[in-house]
Amino acid sequence: MAKHDKAKRGIPSKDDFNAWYPAIVEIADLVDKRYPIKGMDVWKPYGWKAMTLIDALTRAEMERTEHEEYNFPLLVPEDLLDKENRLVSLLKKAREEGVDPSELRMDEEDSGFKKEVYWVKHAGENELDVPMFLRPTSETPMYTMFPLWVRSHGDLPLKTYQIVNTFRYETKQTRSFIRVREIHFFEAHTAHEDQAGADAQIAEDAQIVQNLLHDLCFPAIVSKRPIWDTFPGAWYSTAVDVVMPNGRTLQVATYHHYKDQWAKAFDLKYEDVNGQTQFCHQTTFGMSERMLGAVVGMHGDDAGLIFPPKVAPIQIVLMPVAAHLSHEVIPRIQAMAQELKAAGFRVKVDDRDLRPGAKHYDWEIKGVPLRLELGPRDIESGKFVLSLRTGGKEFHESSGLVDVISDALTRTEEELRARAAVHMSNFVQPFPGIEMSDAGWTLKGEIADGKVYELAFDGNDSDAEVLEKATGLAFLGDCIEPFAEPRACAITGKMTTRRQHLARMY
């Protein structure tokens, strides 16, 4: 029956992740991809609910850390970009004067940006004097306003965020949640008195991400991105990569330390305690619906999704069994549902007139963590049946319902975290090494498809290029957890604790 149903639903095996993923997001009714614009899906209620639950976790973290929620306009007049272009010039000048080389990478970014946005040049029957674009991210609109709000050190730190739709004109293949053209986006932007303030913010962002990953039940690799992969205008960028089941890494969060680079471009100054004018130091922190993509990818299995309890739109489905044999079944189920709702759980009673097997498979596909069944015999024995989506069928006393459910959800989280840790350790392999011979640089072992390679690396940009070319993979950057003991750099042989990863990125 199981096989029959699965075939009917058309869920591919998760071993074929590139087929499983696009199928399951529609079969589980998270999105509908038939909207007539590529890369712009319709969010169905079940998917939207999961996304808003992730947003709620984010908002709770923002409240804990005293960020305030704003909402900026979607449209950005093109002439505001002049200030960003000034930033480019500024960084060019920094290079000419021989200051911090991390400031040099803006050169070719100037025109690149405009290639990725949607343009509004017409309104009604008019051509606009100043073209506008749909925000791909909000540095420009926000930093246009910040100088109006910041006057003195008393106005700092300014800790803002918004959760909005952003747009990128993707030319690559689109994938639900992972690469889309209308993006459900979270962005925090902060301004501080000095570099130390921004440093502390970066540390806070790192902790926020760890808290979210804990609730979503999967680990990630956190790396300071290489210079060439740093966000334009950033001093440095830290990125959070999840290893998806096909071995490709998915960047689910980034936080950027801007130092005072953007502040200089946007003239974001304040008067310090000594009455001196200073430039602010800034940070940004971004996440998106990719977090939901990671939830789908990391936890699902051949039978469908598995939602981590904290973001499960439905945490427990209650199913009456053989209700026609006893008039007590339905009221008892309703009472249990009420008790659980009152305790704050997200609950659904499935009293549809379908055979139990069909219902089971529906809720398996949708990844509901717990299924509670109650029939006449259970009522007699004072028990109920609890099935965990992660596996296992249990009999519990009807008294103490809330504790049983709470415990089972905690065990579900622990099981998901344990599975994700195993998953990660299977994917992250030691780098086989590389050697110079007459034929040039040659790998000492095979680079398998769908693996992430860990290595000690302390070389320069061209050394990195050698490794990227030889493996066909890309550097994620300096892992924020370095090796405990120094190891030999894969290229130079120098001893280093710098831990890096080579991976195929989404």
Place this chain on the structure above:
Amino acid sequence: MAKHDKAKRGIPSKDDFNAWYPAIVEIADLVDKRYPIKGMDVWKPYGWKAMTLIDALTRAEMERTEHEEYNFPLLVPEDLLDKENRLVSLLKKAREEGVDPSELRMDEEDSGFKKEVYWVKHAGENELDVPMFLRPTSETPMYTMFPLWVRSHGDLPLKTYQIVNTFRYETKQTRSFIRVREIHFFEAHTAHEDQAGADAQIAEDAQIVQNLLHDLCFPAIVSKRPIWDTFPGAWYSTAVDVVMPNGRTLQVATYHHYKDQWAKAFDLKYEDVNGQTQFCHQTTFGMSERMLGAVVGMHGDDAGLIFPPKVAPIQIVLMPVAAHLSHEVIPRIQAMAQELKAAGFRVKVDDRDLRPGAKHYDWEIKGVPLRLELGPRDIESGKFVLSLRTGGKEFHESSGLVDVISDALTRTEEELRARAAVHMSNFVQPFPGIEMSDAGWTLKGEIADGKVYELAFDGNDSDAEVLEKATGLAFLGDCIEPFAEPRACAITGKMTTRRQHLARMY
């Protein structure tokens, strides 16, 4: 001191509403209008919080009535409009065949729509094959998808909603919340088996609006709009108008009965219980940030905003008094704040080092319903001081804090409702009457500026035009609460219970 502070803040008298309103939305820090696109304000945290609290009330009503939340793409390909144009043709045909004349008004709507939207014709460096526009509302994108989801009567009713940003290229003068170009928008769209199902939905929508108005503490005039003011494609439109302090009416909600007109255009069909194919009957229900504009306009006074407790971002501000005289003050205030937070109130402790007068005026401007003060002497006497934003200073026993606050918030709501009712009765005047003489139609009395006129009216379209011309006002439509006893129609003299209003609309 009061006068001095108010002058400093620059709040105009509310008697000059057209000056007061645009000033207060910025002085109370709801929005910042300095974003460089006219009609696109930046939502500041205080304003955004109020808006999301209104949204939360709406979402609770949607959940109560079993609507599900979706999120549709912002961009709409122009070619989808073909179906809307088909609707126009359909209605033309209906006229030619002499059916229901309410279906005739689509004629000139065809091209009108395109004059009000922002166009995306370019992405990156490419010109798009099919231009897209930013949704002004979502009939077209939604009804493109609905036929994919509705197959049989088991799929009905389909009750959807979303809360999103929409766009209108306004050419009229913009005003925060009231007339903007990026609109924070709520829209519910439903599909039913038959007209009775849609009728019931319209009744449900009417009740939802009344529930919201109750929480927001002001009344409204609910009218079935005249034919010429019906939403394109609707069978009939019901609109909810709030009388603002300048006497102009602000449409804050509308619900439309579409019958099967849109369903025919979008081919939205289902198989009924008898296996017959039928067209769905549809409704829509829209609200927007105008609801916040009405809250601001209805309840504020010369000292600033007054938030109805249900949507007040801060419900109680707690202020320590003379804390330097007793180390007990701050911990006691913190404990009271904790107790109130735990009870679900939105609370802020203001322990800034400012003189009390300055703090009072800040919170008056922001419209916080309650201000609680506690000093050393209050601690000794076991009391605290409570000031209501609607007026009055009270001394209460420190025990029973939660009940005292809960009661004071309820009294605030009642006071606001009472004031709004008085406000409404001041604005709505009996129509002075009109008579035919040699000089043509002449008003029997003066039409005062800033009033709404109530009248019995049972005339035809040209009778209505006479009245609109003579008064310079517009018909709101048939009030859903007709007169209890028949009265003479203002033009024809025929007895009728049809109650109508003439007003200047925003």
